[in-house]
Amino acid sequence: MANTDSVRVRVFSLNCWGIRYLSKHCPQRYAMIGDMLSKEEHDLVLLQEVWSEKDYLSLKKKLCCSHPHSHYFKSGVIGSGLAIFSKHRIHDTFLYRYSLNGYPYMAHHGDWFGGKAVGMAVINIGKLTANVYVTHLHAEYCRDKDSYLPHRVVQAWELQQFIRHTSAGADVVILGGDLNMHPQDLGNRLLRAYTGLRDSYVETAKFDGCEDGITLIADNPFISKKELVPFENGIRIDYILFKGSSKLDIHCDSMSTTKGSVPNHPFPYSDHEALTSELRLDPHAPAETGSDGQSKDQECAAGKGAELVDILTEARTEVKVGLHCAESMRYTATRTGVMGLALLILELAIAAVPWLALGAEQPFPRTSFYLLAALCFAILLTTFLLYIFYTMELKSLQGAEDQMRLAIGSLQEKLRGFPLAQPHNAQRKPPEGEEPSAFDPEE
Amino acid sequence: MANTDSVRVRVFSLNCWGIRYLSKHCPQRYAMIGDMLSKEEHDLVLLQEVWSEKDYLSLKKKLCCSHPHSHYFKSGVIGSGLAIFSKHRIHDTFLYRYSLNGYPYMAHHGDWFGGKAVGMAVINIGKLTANVYVTHLHAEYCRDKDSYLPHRVVQAWELQQFIRHTSAGADVVILGGDLNMHPQDLGNRLLRAYTGLRDSYVETAKFDGCEDGITLIADNPFISKKELVPFENGIRIDYILFKGSSKLDIHCDSMSTTKGSVPNHPFPYSDHEALTSELRLDPHAPAETGSDGQSKDQECAAGKGAELVDILTEARTEVKVGLHCAESMRYTATRTGVMGLALLILELAIAAVPWLALGAEQPFPRTSFYLLAALCFAILLTTFLLYIFYTMELKSLQGAEDQMRLAIGSLQEKLRGFPLAQPHNAQRKPPEGEEPSAFDPEE
Numbered sequence: 001m002a003n004t005d006s007v008r009v010r011v012f013s014l015n016c017w018g019i020r021y022l023s024k025h026c027p028q029r030y031a032m033i034g035d036m037l038s039k040e041e042h043d044l045v046l047l048q049e050v051w052s053e054k055d056y057l058s059l060k061k062k063l064c065c066s067h068p069h070s071h072y073f074k075s076g077v078i079g080s081g082l083a084i085f086s087k088h089r090i091h092d093t094f095l096y097r098y099s100l101n102g103y104p105y106m107a108h109h110g111d112w113f114g115g116k117a118v119g120m121a122v123i124n125i126g127k128l129t130a131n132v133y134v135t136h137l138h139a140e141y142c143r144d145k146d147s148y149l150p151h152r153v154v155q156a157w158e159l160q161q162f163i164r165h166t167s168a169g170a171d172v173v174i175l176g177g178d179l180n181m182h183p184q185d186l187g188n189r190l191l192r193a194y195t196g197l198r199d200s201y202v203e204t205a206k207f208d209g210c211e212d213g214i215t216l217i218a219d220n221p222f223i224s225k226k227e228l229v230p231f232e233n234g235i236r237i238d239y240i241l242f243k244g245s246s247k248l249d250i251h252c253d254s255m256s257t258t259k260g261s262v263p264n265h266p267f268p269y270s271d272h273e274a275l276t277s278e279l280r281l282d283p284h285a286p287a288e289t290g291s292d293g294q295s296k297d298q299e300c301a302a303g304k305g306a307e308l309v310d311i312l313t314e315a316r317t318e319v320k321v322g323l324h325c326a327e328s329m330r331y332t333a334t335r336t337g338v339m340g341l342a343l344l345i346l347e348l349a350i351a352a353v354p355w356l357a358l359g360a361e362q363p364f365p366r367t368s369f370y371l372l373a374a375l376c377f378a379i380l381l382t383t384f385l386l387y388i389f390y391t392m393e394l395k396s397l398q399g400a401e402d403q404m405r406l407a408i409g410s411l412q413e414k415l416r417g418f419p420l421a422q423p424h425n426a427q428r429k430p431p432e433g434e435e436p437s438a439f440d441p442e443e
Numbered sequence: 444m445a446n447t448d449s450v451r452v453r454v455f456s457l458n459c460w461g462i463r464y465l466s467k468h469c470p471q472r473y474a475m476i477g478d479m480l481s482k483e484e485h486d487l488v489l490l491q492e493v494w495s496e497k498d499y500l501s502l503k504k505k506l507c508c509s510h511p512h513s514h515y516f517k518s519g520v521i522g523s524g525l526a527i528f529s530k531h532r533i534h535d536t537f538l539y540r541y542s543l544n545g546y547p548y549m550a551h552h553g554d555w556f557g558g559k560a561v562g563m564a565v566i567n568i569g570k571l572t573a574n575v576y577v578t579h580l581h582a583e584y585c586r587d588k589d590s591y592l593p594h595r596v597v598q599a600w601e602l603q604q605f606i607r608h609t610s611a612g613a614d615v616v617i618l619g620g621d622l623n624m625h626p627q628d629l630g631n632r633l634l635r636a637y638t639g640l641r642d643s644y645v646e647t648a649k650f651d652g653c654e655d656g657i658t659l660i661a662d663n664p665f666i667s668k669k670e671l672v673p674f675e676n677g678i679r680i681d682y683i684l685f686k687g688s689s690k691l692d693i694h695c696d697s698m699s700t701t702k703g704s705v706p707n708h709p710f711p712y713s714d715h716e717a718l719t720s721e722l723r724l725d726p727h728a729p730a731e732t733g734s735d736g737q738s739k740d741q742e743c744a745a746g747k748g749a750e751l752v753d754i755l756t757e758a759r760t761e762v763k764v765g766l767h768c769a770e771s772m773r774y775t776a777t778r779t780g781v782m783g784l785a786l787l788i789l790e791l792a793i794a795a796v797p798w799l800a801l802g803a804e805q806p807f808p809r810t811s812f813y814l815l816a817a818l819c820f821a822i823l824l825t826t827f828l829l830y831i832f833y834t835m836e837l838k839s840l841q842g843a844e845d846q847m848r849l850a851i852g853s854l855q856e857k858l859r860g861f862p863l864a865q866p867h868n869a870q871r872k873p874p875e876g877e878e879p880s881a882f883d884p885e886e
Contacts, residue, residue, distance in 0.1 A: 071849065074842035075542070077834050091853045093846050094604045097542060099518070104831075115838065120608070161537045165563070168612025370813035374820075381824075388547075391520050395558065399517035403536050406514065410534045 007126055007281040008253075011200075012042040013176030013240050015136065015272035017222065018081070020052045024222055025267055030055050032262060033269050034062040037085070041066045042276065043125070045085035046134040046176035046240075049270075051114070056083050069123075073134075076101075076115015082134045082177075084121050092122040096162045099396035100151040102138055104389070111138050111148075118159050118177075120166060128248065128281060131170035133163060135177040137187070150322020152180065153315050154400045156187030160194040161403075171248045172281055173197065175241040178272060183236055186318060189311050193304055197241035200255045200277040209257030212236060215273040219260040222271035240277040249282040305415040309408055316404045323397045330390035333383045340379030347372055450569055450724040451696075455485040456619030456683050458579065458715035460665065461524070463495045467665055468710055473498050475705060476712050477505040480528065484509045485719065486568065488528035489577040489619035489683075492713075494557070499526050512566075516577075519544075519558015525577045525620075527564050535565040539605045542839035543594040545581055547832070554581045554591075561602050561620075563609060571691065571724060574613035576606060578620040580630070593765020595623065596758050597843045599630030603637040604846075614691045615724055616640065618684040621715060626679055629761060632754050636747055640684035643698045643720040652700030655679060658716040662703040665714035683720040692725040748858040752851055759847045766840045773833035776826045783822030790815055 016033060017023045037045055037059075045067060050056050056072045063070070067085035071093050074080065080097075084090065096118050102111040118135035137155045138148050146152075156179075167173045175197060181188040183199070191197065201213040210217050214234035218225050228234060244250035257273045351369060459476060460466045480488055480502075488510060493499050499515045506513070510528035514536050517523065523540075527533065539561050545554040561578035580598045581591050589595075599622075610616045618640060624631040626642070634640065644656040653660050657677035661668050671677055687693035700716045794812060 071845070074838040074845065076838060077831055079838060089853070089856070090849065092608075093849055094608055095542075095842060095846075096539065099538075099540060115835070165535075165537055166608040166611075168609075170611075366809055367813070370810070370817070374813070374817050377817075388520055392558070395517040395519060395522060399538060402515070402517065403538075406533065406536055410532070413532070 005283050007128060007283070009044065009125060009130075009172075009174075009279045009281060010040075010042040011044045011046065011174055011176060011240050011242075011277045011279060012037070012040070012274065013046040013048075013134075013238060014274040015048040015178040015238060015270060016050050016055075017270045017272065018050050018052060018055050020055070026055075029267070029269055030059065032265055034059050036262075036269070038063055038066045040276075041087065043087050044123070044132055044174065044176075046132070047083040047085070048134065048136040048178050049081045050083045051078050051081050053079065059083070059085070071119070071121055073117060073119035075117045077113040078110075078115070080115050080117040080119065081136060082117065082119045084119065084132060084134055086121070086123055086132075088123050088125050088130075090121045090123050094120045094166065096120075096158065098137075098155045098158055099399070100154045100393060102148055102151060105386075109139065109141060116155065118162055120162070122170075125172075125281075128171040128283065129169065130172045130174060131163075131167045133173070133175040133177075135159060135175065135179070137178070137180045139180050147325070150318055150325070150397065153187050153190070153318045154322070154397065156181070156191050157315060157319075157400055157404065160191045163191075163195050163197070167195075171245050171283070172250055172279075173243045173245075174279070176239065176275070178238050180237050186311070186314055190315050192241070193308050193311055195243065197243050198250075198252075200240040200242065200252045200275070200279075201236070204252040204255035204277070206254040207256070209255070210234065210259050210273060213255075213257065215257060215275065216271070217260055217273060220268055220271055220273075221260075222268070238272055238275055240275050242277070242279055244281070247283060247285075249284060251280045251282070252277055253280050254278045305411045309411050309415070312404050312408050312411070316401055316408070319397055319401045319404065323394065323401065326390050326393045326397060330387060330394065333386040333390060337380055337383030337387065340376050340383065344373065344376035344380070347376065448726050450571060450726070452487065452568060452573075452615075452617075452722045452724060453483075453485040454487045454489065454617055454619060454683050454685075454720045454722060455480070455483070455717065456489040456491075456577075456681060457717040458491040458621040458681060458713060459493050459498075460713045460715065461493050461495060461498050463498070466714075469498075472710070472712055473502065475708055477502050479705075479712070481506055481509045483719075484530065486530050487566070487575055487617065487619075489575070490526040490528070491577065491579040491621045492524045493526045494521055494524050496522065502526070502528070514562070514564055516560060516562035518560045520556040521553075521558070523558050523560040523562065524579060525560065525562045527562065527575060527577055529564070529566055529575075531566050531568050531573075533564045533566055537563045537609065539563070539601065541580075541598045541601055542842070543597045543836060545591055545594060548829075552582065552584060559598065561605055563605070565613075568615075568724075571614040571726065572612065573615045573617060574606075574610045576616070576618040576620075578602060578618065578622070580621070580623045582623050590768070593761055593768070593840065596630050596633070596761045597765070597840065599624070599634050600758060600762075600843055600847065603634045606634075606638050606640070610638075614688050614726070615693055615722075616686045616688075617722070619682070619718070621681050623680050629754070629757055633758050635684070636751050636754055638686065640686050641693075641695075643683040643685065643695045643718070643722075644679070647695040647698035647720070649697040650699070652698070653677065653702055653716060656698075656700065658700060658718065659714070660703055660716060663711055663714055663716075664703075665711070681715055681718055683718050685720070685722055687724070690726060690728075692727060694723045694725070695720055696723050697721045748854045752854050752858070755847050755851050755854070759844055759851070762840055762844045762847065766837065766844065769833050769836045769840060773830060773837065776829040776833060780823055780826030780830065783819050783826065787816065787819035787823070790819065 018026055018030065020026060053072060060070050063085050067087055069086040069088065069090045071084050071090055073082040073095050075095060075097050098116050101116045102109060104112045116136055116138060118133055121132045123130045123132055138152045140146055140148065163173065163175065179188060211233060214236045215238035216223065217234035218228055218232060242250055255277045257275050258269060260268050262268055461469055461473065463469060496515060503513050506528055510530055512529040512531065512533045514527050514533055516525040516538050518538060518540050541559050544559045545552060547555045559579055559581060561576055564575045566573045566575055581595045583589055583591065606616065606618065622631060654676060657679045658681035659666065660677035661671055661675060685693055698720045700718050701712060703711050705711055
């Protein structure tokens, strides 16, 4: 039951699919989104894929009365696409760019150019400090053979690190965005288990929306049904997650999603469905046992330790797969570069013969000579750039793996102090194994 | 005076100048550093420029008894060069890569390839949680005409953001590293004023080291005296900074630096001097007024508001200079690319003449034709890559400027609530102006 001190916060999240000139009906959809937002007056509006700053600025103009405070997060070549609109003052913002985000040469996928990141805004809602996060992870283009999985897992890892480390002073934590992960995907479990964030769709007392809370639905006219196979109805990849603190309980009273069509309009807001959560914040006196948010976090972490060790081990395996791929790609680039160099040297050697033995005829037609030389240089340059890129990818993957190994070691240390996971902390899921994993943190 | 609950922490920081095969006497110096560290047994050892993981691993082996816990932060092409060794268990680590870090084509400066970052380790010292940070900012190659200044200011801005947002749950915050900034440089003032970090050299009760605490000294045989002009004796660019929390007071009982030479060795540890600070942590009951670290931070921020607004305005101006440079560089790249394209089209047009008017003689010598075409393609590719790079630089600079503008607005809002800066908070420096700046946060 709501008490008199309760604060209600309505949170909205939408992936706007706002690629100028490429996304269908982009200006019309932005107009619809703007109208709806200024009418609905959510407390917090978390938008993704607002790729053009012009679109952000026109939304800002439209929402100047309903949402006087806003921030647009800039990153990458195109931008991060992330924007926050708020009824309450934004005091501070911070952006964390994920270290891995696809490949620049996969230009048709475009993720690399987007500079994917997680944006944070510190917002005071009454006397409460809310840390509000908005993010958009790397897309999944093929579920069966998802070459971006290690990148997405590392993004989820960095996302949980960022939230966990930056939210110790917050009374309430809210994350909205397109995670590009199904509810039980590795990265999602990692994020929820580590941060303690709870899923609006799972927690809500009242739900109105598509079946199973799906946010990428087959009925959406902007979606090709082929992309959804084998999930005929659609998938749930957009989320509003939240957690309270030792000073505050948080509940989701209701949650809703759009269902494809929009009344009186010929098409929906976006290719994704929009999410709205009504959160109720109940402040209370700080608990006696935990003097601050972090020590409570630590307790939870110990309780969920065994589950976390399993998830982390799985994540580490996935990162190792990525490491293996990156190493083999770098090896291929190196080998191709060496072959290009050998070809260039061979060509120069053959061309040098007539110079050395004066009078001998030039064996090369001049055209072929120059074309071959240009090809060799192109190979050398490309493989050099790829080598640099894969080395950076390797460093990031190795860095994440090192951090995961350290975290596993630290969790196992704690588990030895808490031989049984505290059942009252393991609310969301029972630990899969109570015993500490036999995994060796030092290897 | 120390009370009985006092905890003493000895912190060491050194830029190791560890470029394999390039830095002079690198293996011998690492051996000296390892010997000294295992003998001295500092609680925390913060190293920079450990560019090779092999060197880190050999140090780790050597220090396995004195410092059983360590972490090496990986980033960029070569690495971040950052390493932490600790007597106390490292529970968690996190790395923030600066969004700007020089230019890849300035390969002789090498900073871009290093992937400069700030590494964080959460370490439990007894019952206290210490957030320990190690960082290394972009070098200053020419003080009079420092083209990297906007990058370094943005790095300092991101460093203060990272520390401020991640340290709310910590009892003590320690930062060590080579900031590549003089004590009163803009970035340094920004960092100290915003985070409340205090400088060991300024705060120490007892100091033993070089005059003025300089850490890059003219007497060091690895340093060319020319680089130090006009600072004949040397400069202070390495720091150990610290702050406590509402639960803990912190004092620097003594501080020392090496003075170039090392007894019984023909050369010093590095081209930088090593720093050692002895910190005393005095836990006390949480203050009544501030219920946690963050609210205390907020109070301090309000007190120092006017000073901060001035520093921020200065930083924003510097970032705008950077924006202007990046824009003009991108414009130059675009113009050069367009010229390359025009040249290519012109060449093709001229070459097409004999094709169209059959029988007319080819006006081009074939060699020149191919060389010119290759040149055009090289120009197009290079300018394209530069365009992408400068666009990313612009986005990061704009992002930092947006955040600074927001911060100024938020500070001015607070200042209106606190018409006079609280004198007890303005311990370190008197505010330069008590009145809120006339600066308009919205422009």
